[in-house]
Amino acid sequence: MSDFSPGQRWISDGEAELGLGTILNCDNRIVTVLFPASEETRTYSVRQAPLTRVVFGSGDRIQSADGWQLIVDDSKESDGLLIYIGQDDQGQWQELPETQLADTMQFDQARDRLLTGQVDRNDWFNLRFQTLQQHQRIERNPALGFTGPKVDLIPHQLYIADEVANRHAPRVLLADEVGLGKTIEAGLILHRLLLTGRAERALILVPDSLTHQWLVELLRRFALDVTLLDEQQSQAYDSTNPFEAGQLILASQQWLFANPHRQQQAEDSDWDLLIVDEAHHLDWAPDHAGPGYTCVERMAASIPGILLLTATPEQMGLTSHFARLRLLDPDRYHDLEQFKEEEQGYVQVAEAIEILDRLSEAGHSPLPPNDREAIAAVIDDPDSQALLETLDDPERGPQQHAVANTQLRDQLLDRHGTGRVMFRNSRRHVAGFPERRLHVSELDAPSPYRHLLRRIARDEDTLDELLIATGLDYPDAVLYPDIMYRHMNSTSLEAQPWWRFDPRVNWLLEQLEAARDADDGGKILVITHHRETALDLAEGLRVVGGIHAPVFHESMTLVERDRAAAAFADDESGCQLLICSEIGSEGRNFQFCHRLVMFDLPPHPDLLEQRIGRLDRIGQQHAIDLLVPVFKASPGERLLCWYRDGMNAFGAPTGIGSELHDVFGDALADALLDAEGLQEIIEETWTMYQTRLDERDAGRHRLLERNAYRPERAQQVISAINELDEDPALPDYLDRALDVFGIDDVTLGNELVHLQPGPQMLDGLPGLTKGEEGFTATVSRQAALARDDVQHLSWEHPLLREIMGRILTGTMGNTAVALLAHPAIPAGRLMAELIFRTHCPAPKSLHINRFLPATAVRVLLDESGTNLSGSVSFHGLAKNLQKVKKAVARDLIRSRHDQLRELLFKGEQEAERELPSIVEAAQTRMREALDGELIRLQALARHNPSVRPDELQSLRNERSALNDAIENTRLRLDAVRVIVTVDKDKR
Structure with missing residues (x-):
């Protein structure tokens, strides 16, 4: 019986967990099967359908959709459908058409294979039973989805990932400060949702400059196969929707936001999760919304899960922050003025929680009257009032006071503020960040630079000429003297390259020599604002100092960037120096280095913090040395003074630099060429900087930081991950599975093993293609983290999941x-x-x-x-x-x-x-x-x-x-x- 007819019952050979299927329709090419129990529908080619017809024989017990059972005695066929004849539980003879079989029934392949003489090897049988045991244990582990990613076990990241991924259709704003790992948090959430089945399709929208960074991160850290979509690839799909090309789609925001047709295609696709990086760039005001914001808003209305990522949620003020929140929950955040009033009320809640913290440390009762009044002012329910009474009752014991204090504090954190939709960690309460040390070198500007600046100061036409030649806006054009010189002398045959006379070149050579004997090889990362500066500087170092340094810039391919970064990262034979354009401050993690040379300064505080954030990351083992050469009395020196003295930008990230730039940027631009008034601008900036910090510390941020990281919960997650990381059953299972599936393993030492296809390897295993080299891996998390080219073998690694999946869903070893x-x-x-x-x-x-x-x-x-x-x-x-x-x-x-x-x-x-x-x-x-x-x-x-x-x-x-x-x-x-x-x- 191999012909398909509507109503027949079949099962999937490869997906037995789908349950009993029903043929919906069939033609000469395809057959469509509904699996009601799992709410899934599959379409197969008639010629290659991986289906088995369900046919029961005499003595088999079957169940009807109505719940009664029948012991089969015989069967007959009518119009291609089977009708079973037998006795029910009461001994009555009944007929049961196959169309009325219970959807939850399973075709017992093991029994029928055995009785027909189909037998497998004993080691296959043993591996099958072991797979069942391990799968049962792993699936119930609370760390499922977090053990596979190749990441450090950083508490606040794991807390956020666990809290968010456990929610139904999570819609949150991930707003940790630069360097605290928002991308990793989003990757952990995505990985867990995929492994647990809560999400199957995700759209990831990131700035164009970060597309390859995200692609590499998701592949190397999370082993996720992502489709990078752009216009060229989209056109290859002809009339079909390119957003249906994969389960996980990564796309550039700039490309999508500028293309209404592609936006419509993205909206027409079904998504479970939308991830938007750098969400603060989405422009919104009460009377206007930019194209990017409008696009995300439309998709957010139909996509269940939303993750918005931004390191500076308030950089454009409270209105901008409100705009992000209304994307997550437009019903909750619908009135800007009401939201502002709510924000003011969080100050009292923060004060009440701090009182509870003090009481917890002091352990005394009853409460001082002022403290009791402050707490009572933010309580409006009987449960909390009862806890306050317990806390204020001197007859209660210390243990009861401690429990009441903890419960009341947790209730206040839960019930107030935006802590359920926004997670904001800062360095003030997350340990593991290094000290920052600023080293400024004041240099005399060479005569060609001084001559250019004097001409610009005297003659506005020269400035206009410069802006036209460079294509830059003011004041950016005057901040980079090498770029000015390069463009203003581009037609002169006698003009020598700027690096011939620029003292910063010899200064950099001196820094290299001074650091060369350090334990870490004296590695130095150099960042310049422009690609041309980076390329010219590399040439100057080669000619003047014989230094061959790799360059990292936006015009390089991903492979070229990887090679440059790898050459810098190698401890033994790597380069001492890497020269990056501004793109070098976006995405890459160079925390193995602790010396950063800012060959010039970026024009915006956010870019400055991004530069420092490439080295200043959690887990950095050394103090960060920030080396900045500036020309005396130059626009660059005046910009440095504003950064350093106006907002302490080199000391620590604050997230308010952009707001300060919006207020004082124009006045600062005027002062770059004329120092008169600069000191007044710096003082006004410092005053506003301190005011903003005080306002932030007074209210909502204290609540956010407490809700964004709860150490006890984080430690529970880490313990669960360690349990699986250190699982002694993993190496034993791995050895058995590799042998059964025909994979050769070669021990390399240092906990590393190289896996490669063996002569009898089964086809289709992730990372292992016959005729190719395979890959190097380790079960040690730390060994995997030490090298980008080493994969972390865990219970969640794609290879093990594929092996276990084949065993559990197939007949192998049954x-x-x-x-x-x-x-x-x-x-x-x-x-x-x-x-x-x-x-x-x-x-x-x-x-x-x-x-x-x-x-x-x-x-x-x-x-x-x-x-x-x-x-x-x-x-x-x-x-x-x-x-x-x-x-x-x-x-x-x-x-x-x-x-x-x-x-x-x-x-x-x-x-x-x-x-x-x-x-x-x-x-x-x-x-x-x-x-x-x-x-x-x-x-x-x-x-x-x-x-x-x-x-x-x-x-x-x-x-x-x-x-x-x-x-x-x-x-x-x-x-x-x-x-x-x-x-x-x-x-």
């Missing part, structure tokens, strides 16, 4: 025959080792595996049907078994066919006794996890509008759906091994 020689057991005795597994069809989005992953139930029966499972362990038995030739195995099965059917039936009865306890345990885990969260969110919603109504309803729906799915869990036979005893001397 039958075996073995011999057992045991002096206490007579020869010729038959045993059946049956492995059952729970089957619980449910939509992927429910992530049911966190409560009930596929769970193995082992039953070992002797030929009389006695259950030996409790007295004979799997591993104890397996190590004493001997293989048997397949021809002998088939003859043995044929001769014991009826006996085996009886044992299979008996084994099913034994396994069914275990099912109720498995289901009950899963329901208990589910209720403990979701009931408490639902109660908390319901209470929170009464105080904090950031809890969306759809979030609460989704949680209720999720709990109900999970309860139903777990309740309908069934057991199915996953694998069976037939064991025959033999005399030792007759093996």
